[in-house]
Amino acid sequence: MGSEPRLVEVRKNVLKQNDLVARVLRAQFRAAGVYVVSLVSSPGTGKTTFLEKILTRLCQSYSVAALVGDLATENDAVRLARSHAPVKQITTGTLCHLEAAMVQNAVKGWDLNHLDFLFIENVGNLVCPSSYDLGENLRLVLLSVTEGEDKPLKYPTIFNSADVAVVTKMDLASAVEFDWHSAHSNLQAVRPGMPIFRLSAKTGDGMEEYLDFLTARRDELRAAAAI
């Protein structure tokens, strides 16, 4: 007796399970009429401050909620709760990214029909979250002026997977000699045509334009769904 290998064809997407759950979520979000935005960035870019300001502003006219992924603490959820929006923390343990099933579990018990916007703050990481679809309508990548203009070239996969980029901490731009044109061309090089906003969550400069963009995107989606 001897053994010889035989090659059999399989063809299976490794992330099929996640993609299936994401598809179910997307349909669920669409049926409920909620516009879902996910946020990705490096640790320390200012996702939580940015989101706190966005939630506080949107809360005045819309029903909004947020999910926030973090490895170990619940500090971010506590901070975001100051906006008075419902916030749920997803503690990922040692996992470096959110997966669709975690989002599905987290929104259980929430009446999505009453929501206009749902924000999902991913774990601070520019590598791992890129492969996982969370069923969102819009993936937002944040880049702060303190990180350097070449971040998009170092992490092309995640910047390419995003739908919109926001350059934050613009109030510090001159202190760190931030080169906006270089950052802009690097972002466009890895994702041609991507809308890019620059703002300061701290001072509020540029926030208005971004909020207008978000509400316009939501209106477009609702108009398309109504046809």
Place this chain on the structure above:
Amino acid sequence: MHELSIAMSIVEMTQEEAERRGGVQVSAVHLRLGAMSGVVREALLSAYEMACADTPLEGSRLVVEEVPVVVFCPSCQVRRPLSSVQLFCCPECGTPTSEIVQGKELEVVALEIEEWVQSPV
């Protein structure tokens, strides 16, 4: 480092496939890995070894075929291989494009199965 969870999915999915085929012994898993899949080949290879430990797949190989990025150029109206993932434009005419037609693959394409055969006397 999400390669370990990816490797565990590969092991799980391969075991299911092996069981579905009557509990065959798998000696190698062939994977297509796109340059824009977000997964690093070297990290995946070592994660695969860890994920196989204490499973029927222990000792099996992961054969990775790296898939380059191909984009669609809206000006030339053809698919072109991308020269660099840091510059999404047509390598021929320079038109910017983010229409990826290949390079995001993360799929198990084939399994090498050990078959016991009668050796000639």
